[in-house]
Amino acid sequence: MRVFVSFLVGSIFGLGLLVSGMTDxxxxxxxLDVFGNWDPTLAFVMMGAIVPMAxxxxxxxxxxxxxxxxxxxxxxxxxxxxxxxxSTLFGMGxxxxxxxxxxxxxxxxxxxxxxxxxxxxxxxxxxxAPGVRLRLDRVAAAV
Amino acid sequence: xPTDWIMGLAGGVLIGAAAALFLLVNGRIMGAxxxxxxxxxxxxxxxxxxxxxLLAGLLLVPGIAAFATGGSETYLTxxxxxxxxxxxLVGIGTRLANGCTSGHGVCGISRLSLRxxxxxxxxxxxxxLTIVIFKHVLGVI
Numbered sequence: 001m002r003v004f005v006s007f008l009v010g011s012i013f014g015l016g017l018l019v020s021g022m023t024d025x026x027x028x029x030x031x032l033d034v035f036g037n038w039d040p041t042l043a044f045v046m047m048g049a050i051v052p053m054a055x056x057x058x059x060x061x062x063x064x065x066x067x068x069x070x071x072x073x074x075x076x077x078x079x080x081x082x083x084x085x086x087s088t089l090f091g092m093g094x095x096x097x098x099x100x101x102x103x104x105x106x107x108x109x110x111x112x113x114x115x116x117x118x119x120x121x122x123x124x125x126x127x128x129a130p131g132v133r134l135r136l137d138r139v140a141a142a143v
Numbered sequence: 144x145p146t147d148w149i150m151g152l153a154g155g156v157l158i159g160a161a162a163a164l165f166l167l168v169n170g171r172i173m174g175a176x177x178x179x180x181x182x183x184x185x186x187x188x189x190x191x192x193x194x195x196x197l198l199a200g201l202l203l204v205p206g207i208a209a210f211a212t213g214g215s216e217t218y219l220t221x222x223x224x225x226x227x228x229x230x231x232l233v234g235i236g237t238r239l240a241n242g243c244t245s246g247h248g249v250c251g252i253s254r255l256s257l258r259x260x261x262x263x264x265x266x267x268x269x270x271x272l273t274i275v276i277f278k279h280v281l282g283v284i
Contacts, residue, residue, distance in 0.1 A: 002168075002169050002193055003192050003193055003196045004196070005164065005165070005168050005169055006165070006169065006193040006194070006196040006197040006200070007196040007197065007199060007200040008164065008200065009161045009162075009164050009165040009169075009173060009197055009200065010161075010196065010197035010198060010199060010200025010201035010202075010204070011161075011200035011201070011203070011204035012157050012158075012160060012161035012164070012200075012204075013157075013158055013161040013162070013173065013175075013197075013200070013201055013245075014200060014201040014202070014203075014204045014205035015154075015157055015204055015205055015208060016154045016155065016156070016157030016158035016159075016160075016161060017154065017158065017205060018154070018205040018208055018209060018215065019150055019153055019154035019157060020150060020151045020152075020153070020154020020155055020157075020158070021147060021150060021151060021154065022151075022154065023205065023215065023217055024215075024216065024217060024218055025217050025218050025219050025220075026218045027147075029274060029278075029284070032267070032270040032271045032273070032274045033271075033274045033278065034271055034274075035275060035279060036274070036278065036279065039147075040148065041147050041148055041150075041151040042151070044148045044149075044151035044152040044155060045151040045152070045154055045155035045158070046155060046248060046249070046252075047152065047155060048151065048152040048153065048154065048155020048156040048157075048158070048159060049155040049156070049158040049159035049162065049248075049249045049253075050155075050159060050249060050252055050253045051156070051159060051253075052156060052159035052160050052162075052163050053159045053162045053163055053166075053249055053250060053253035053254075054253040054254075055163070056162070056163035056166050056167055056253075057166070057253055057254045059167065060166065060167070064170075065166070065167060065168060065169060065170030066167065066168045066169075067168050067169055067170070068169060068170030068171075069170075070170065071166070071170050072166075072170065072171065072172055074254075074256070075256070075258060077256070077257045077258060078258075079257065079258060079261045082239045082240065082241075083239075083240050083241070083258055083261060083262055083265075084240075084261070084265055085236075085239060085240075086235070086236045086237065086238070086239025086240025086241070086262075087236065087240040087247070087261070087262040087263075087265035087266045087269070088236070088265050088266070088268075088269040089232050089235055089236030089239065089240075089269075090232065090233055090236030090237045090240055090243060090266045090269075091236070091265060091266030091267060091268065091269030091270040091273065092232050092236070092269050092270065092273045093228070093229045093230070093231070093232025093233035093234075093236055094229075094232075094233060094244075094266060094270050095269070095270035095271070095273035095274050095277070096220075096225050096228060096229035096232070096273060096277065096284060097219060097220060097225065097226055097229035097230070097233075098217075098218075098219070099217075099219070099229065099230075099233070100175070100176075100233060100237075100243050100244045100245075101175035101176040101179055101233065101237060101243050101244075101245075102175035102201070102243070102244065102245050104230075104233075105175065105179070105198055105201045105202050106201050106202065106205040106206075107205070107215070107217045108202055108206070109202065109203070109205070109206025109207075109209065109210070110206065110209045110210070110214060110215045110216070110217070111217045111219060112217070112219070114217075114219040114220070114221065114226055115217060115219060117223065117226050117227065117230070118219070118226050118227075118229065118230040119230070120230065121226065121227045121228075121229070121230025121231050121234065122179075122230040122231070122233050122234040123179070123183055123234060124230070124231060124234060125230060125231040125232065125233065125234020125235040125236075125238070126176075126179065126180045126183040126184065126234040126235070126237070126238050127183050127184060127234075128234075128235065129180070129184070129234065129235050129238030129239060130184050130238075132235055132239065133238075133239060136239075
């Protein structure tokens, strides 16, 4: 049942990305292009997504998930070096192509060879990330 | 343009509904980079079937919908160096930050998580600056 729900979640997520235009890389780059031809579509997508999710978070108070024992605990609210550095690197990559992980998968069927190459590079980046994390810790400890 | 905004809002509601369903039923955060990354580095081995099922839906359904409605375009750049650099940065960055647009953006901000808000401020800020440098100054994208 959990597996079926996961498939359903991915399906609705993907449909939402397609409908909202977030699989169109020019729309994402347009949102980031404040000094060019600015496209505010992404703000509408974010607004549309955050409202139902905020309601869902409210609903979790004092309850349990239907198919699990507990809701995910709130992570430590620490703004770490990795959070800031990682988000900055991600933002740079996101702007260069206009793709982030969700839309990269959702557009794979019609994204051509470029989409496949992006996914390959992204998976490679994810594979080396634990090593990068270790190295950063070592450098930080030495400073 | 307003049509794009309405479609954006409608698609956004679908994304939020999917994230809400994942949270309320499975008790999980719908973060694309975490779901994929857990499969890549092995940290999500225990629930790999659920991750794979989610990704299968994420890949197949928009694919089928796009073809059924006459195809869709990503308008991705043809510059291979840019595509590869971008993919590497997205892969490393999202895993270092433990989240991306869906995890930190949608799921984090809706919970008023400080980490989600700070992460989103940094990736949008860095993205905006990257567009200025690589599009308006250097003209490579």
